[in-house]
Amino acid sequence: MPAGPDAAAAGRLRSSAWFASRGRPGMIYRSWLRAEGFTPEVFDGRPVIGIANSWSELTPCNVHLRGVADAVKRGVWQAGGFPLEFPTMSLGETLMRPTAMLFRNLMAMEVEELLRANPLDGVVLLSGCDKTTPAMLMAAASVDLPAIMVTGGPMLNGKYRGADVGSGTHVWKFEQELAAGRMTEQECVTAESGMARSCGHCMTMGTASTMACIAETLGMALPGSATWPAADSRRLLTAQLAGQRIVALARSDLRPSQIMTRQAFENAIVINAAIGGSTNAVIHLLAIAGRVGVPLRLDDFDELARPVPTLVNLMPSGRYLMEDFCYAGGIPAVMAELGDLLHAGHVGVTGRRLAENIADAQCWNRDVIRSADDPLQPPGSGTAVLHGNLCPGGAVIKQSAASPHLMKHRGQALVFDSIEEYHLAAGDAQLRADESTVLVVRGAGPKGYPGMPEVGNFVLPRKLLERGVTDMVRISDARMSGTGFGTVVLHVAPEAVVGGPLALVRTDDWIELDVPARTLTLQVSDDELARRRDRWAPPENPHRRGYARLYVEHVLQADQGADLDFLVGASGADVPRHNH
Numbered sequence: 060m061p062a063g064p065d066a067a068a069a070g071r072l073r074s075s076a077w078f079a080s081r082g083r084p085g086m087i088y089r090s091w092l093r094a095e096g097f098t099p100e101v102f103d104g105r106p107v108i109g110i111a112n113s114w115s116e117l118t119p120c121n122v123h124l125r126g127v128a129d130a131v132k133r134g135v136w137q138a139g140g141f142p143l144e145f146p147t148m149s150l151g152e153t154l155m156r157p158t159a160m161l162f163r164n165l166m167a168m169e170v171e172e173l174l175r176a177n178p179l180d181g182v183v184l185l186s187g188c189d190k191t192t193p194a195m196l197m198a199a200a201s202v203d204l205p206a207i208m209v210t211g212g213p214m215l216n217g218k219y220r221g222a223d224v225g226s227g228t229h230v231w232k233f234e235q236e237l238a239a240g241r242m243t244e245q246e247c248v249t250a251e252s253g254m255a256r257s258c259g260h261c262m263t264m265g266t267a268s269t270m271a272c273i274a275e276t277l278g279m280a281l282p283g284s285a286t287w288p289a290a291d292s293r294r295l296l297t298a299q300l301a302g303q304r305i306v307a308l309a310r311s312d313l314r315p316s317q318i319m320t321r322q323a324f325e326n327a328i329v330i331n332a333a334i335g336g337s338t339n340a341v342i343h344l345l346a347i348a349g350r351v352g353v354p355l356r357l358d359d360f361d362e363l364a365r366p367v368p369t370l371v372n373l374m375p376s377g378r379y380l381m382e383d384f385c386y387a388g389g390i391p392a393v394m395a396e397l398g399d400l401l402h403a404g405h406v407g408v409t410g411r412r413l414a415e416n417i418a419d420a421q422c423w424n425r426d427v428i429r430s431a432d433d434p435l436q437p438p439g440s441g442t443a444v445l446h447g448n449l450c451p452g453g454a455v456i457k458q459s460a461a462s463p464h465l466m467k468h469r470g471q472a473l474v475f476d477s478i479e480e481y482h483l484a485a486g487d488a489q490l491r492a493d494e495s496t497v498l499v500v501r502g503a504g505p506k507g508y509p510g511m512p513e514v515g516n517f518v519l520p521r522k523l524l525e526r527g528v529t530d531m532v533r534i535s536d537a538r539m540s541g542t543g544f545g546t547v548v549l550h551v552a553p554e555a556v557v558g559g560p561l562a563l564v565r566t567d568d569w570i571e572l573d574v575p576a577r578t579l580t581l582q583v584s585d586d587e588l589a590r591r592r593d594r595w596a597p598p599e600n601p602h603r604r605g606y607a608r609l610y611v612e613h614v615l616q617a618d619q620g621a622d623l624d625f626l627v628g629a630s631g632a633d634v635p636r637h638n639h
């Protein structure tokens with residue numbers, strides 16, 4: 060074990076400041092909790108383990124987490140800890156408006172304060188849906204209490220007419236089929252019923268699956284735990300093991316800052332490339348790294364991913380789903396295949412080196428997890444980071460989900476100031492666009508929308524879909540769902556509403572995308588851009604009060620993780636002692 064001395068033996072358990080107090084203060088804390096019917100032994104100096112539960116009926120991906128919490132409790136009791144489950148904010152990706160991303164930082168702030176304010180020695184973080192996993196990791200990083208993440212696991216494979224159907228990915232496909240007249244409304248309704256046929260998060264390699272794999276790779280979740288389907292009994296077994304393990308972590312005081320090191324983030328970037336992970340991982344990893352004080356740059360994602368082949372054959376980049384990935388061996392099998400591309404000495408919540416964790420890993424299906432000699436996509440086909448006069452702060456494109464013939468493309472811009480404006484125009488048979496047009500949507504960045512919604516892979520104009528066009532270059536300051544696909548340039552920074560060059564583009568300007576060269580160029584002279592800038596004025600913040608105002612005033616740009624500026628960094632777990 061690489062951790063420090065036994066915190067319990069050294070009398071350093073944080074909860075002792077509450078429960079070991081003599082006289083009136085200790086009596087208040089103990090008697091108050093005994094209202095729940097606990098026997099006095101729970102206050103004998105054992106680690107108090109919080110179970111932070113993002114369960115909600117408004118977050119179907121997390122709705123089974125109460126059962127998972129029960130399994131965690133079994134493990135905590137078994138190992139001699141004292142488990143206390145508590146609810147956190149929950150972020151349901153598909154339901155929340157204007158976008159769940161607006162609230163990721165709010166949830167991170169809420170969980171951080173709950174962890175710090177309560178008498179906890181360690182915490183098990185229960186997450187699932189896209190934003191709940193990064194929010195909890197950000198919180199854990201800022202408090203730096205011993206922590207293990209247990210994600211809820213993916214849904215079972217979706218099914219429609221005998222074929223696998225991927226959550227999200229097939230929604231976009233069916234939308235295009237409907238718009239092109241190749242599918243009826245009734246067929247779409249029938250398809251819906253087989254799309255989400257069990258509890259769990261989206262079972263494509265969308266953001267939820269990506270972030271679960273990343274939590275495992277960072278070392279914050281148990282090896283192999285990311286991929287067990289939510290409905291598989293081994294999901295609960297994993298939860299029970301995590302309950303056992305967190306008690307040991309609390310005793311040894313192995314903390315997130317010792318686990319989420321630069322090596323851990325580098326491993327996460329490599330794994331994200333190998334699994335064909337979501338572009339959202341870029342933003343979330345930058346934000347988590349900012350919390351834990353690890354210097355991480357947007358360009359690290361390109362540089363570290365270049366030698367990495369895409370191995371995992373999952374939608375949206377490939378054909379399989381998370382259930383298949385699990386049975387093929389999951390993340391440990393991918394790690395074993397990547398060999399020297401990973402830091403094998405990294406130590407996570409198991410207390411063992413990564414190399415030891417994956418010593419027995421095997422691949423059981425070579426079409427799902429390809430070998431490095433026969434990858435799904437060659438090295439360097441992961442998320443690319445672009446630079447140029449249209450995106451001085453950078454932009455990203457998911458190459459594995461893009462069309463090869465558009466990776467080098469020059470076309471004239473058709474510009475929309477909002478996604479709503481685009482949607483109004485997209486059905487217009489007279490729209491001045493052909494397949495060479497570069498569609499530009501702005502006003503969808505962190506401050507602009509606000510919250511940077513997942514609209515970057517907007518559906519193509521109807522008249523072009525009807526003509527059989529399946530992809531076009533699309534550029535925006537928005538994000539894209541991890542389940543989405545297409546030649547879409549995302550996260551353009553700085554965004555338009557803060558005066559990024561995206562604000563200066565005009566319809567009919569020429570834009571050149573050159574992904575192999577990693578450039579995105581607005582072919583307009585510097586003098587002309589300067590003239591346009593002189594005439595540009597920033598829009599007023601329309602949000603006069605509440606969280607939206609706080610968010611718009613303080614959110615950072617995409618290349619910095621879109622965290623709130625005052626939340627970057629850590630404050631630790633210490634709180635002034637309140638004297639009852």
Ligand code: FES
Pocket residue numbers: 120151152153187188189226260261265267
């Ligand atoms: Fe929750 Fe996809 S909507 S994981």
